[in-house]
Amino acid sequence: MMRLCWCRTNMASREGDFEKLLSRCLLCLREPRSKRDYVYVLLSAVPAGVAVTYKVLAELVESSPRAIGMFMKSNRCLVLIPCHRVVASRGLGGFSRGVRFKERLLKLEGWDGSRVTTVEEYWSLLTREGSRLELSCTDDGDLWG
Numbered sequence: 001m002m003r004l005c006w007c008r009t010n011m012a013s014r015e016g017d018f019e020k021l022l023s024r025c026l027l028c029l030r031e032p033r034s035k036r037d038y039v040y041v042l043l044s045a046v047p048a049g050v051a052v053t054y055k056v057l058a059e060l061v062e063s064s065p066r067a068i069g070m071f072m073k074s075n076r077c078l079v080l081i082p083c084h085r086v087v088a089s090r091g092l093g094g095f096s097r098g099v100r101f102k103e104r105l106l107k108l109e110g111w112d113g114s115r116v117t118t119v120e121e122y123w124s125l126l127t128r129e130g131s132r133l134e135l136s137c138t139d140d141g142d143l144w145g
Helices: 002-015 018-030 035-044 054-060 065-073 099-108 119-129
Strands: none
Touching (some): 035 054, 035 065
């Protein structure tokens, strides 16, 4: 908890309005409205110590791994949306604070170097962890409206 308080103070001084930023992040998790928001919801379900590939997230939302990378790059709420848990199929991929920092965060969480590489593995992981996600579709079966 003390660490979170430090992050809050540090971010508030840099961002100027931490509460507004936090509210926007929580809203995108509670009421996803875009592919980026859905990616953030899917990523927030990935437990500490586990990494998922850009490709898997792309397949889950019918997008491209490059788009997933852009969504991760635009993540402004690192405390709630753990973008460091998204890795390339080979290697770590990029990270706004540097790849070495990304690797340190993953190792702090107990990451063993493995990664979720298929959609089936992703859903299996969530089932094992007891997580439950429901994605609702429009009347015509389209997730994106």
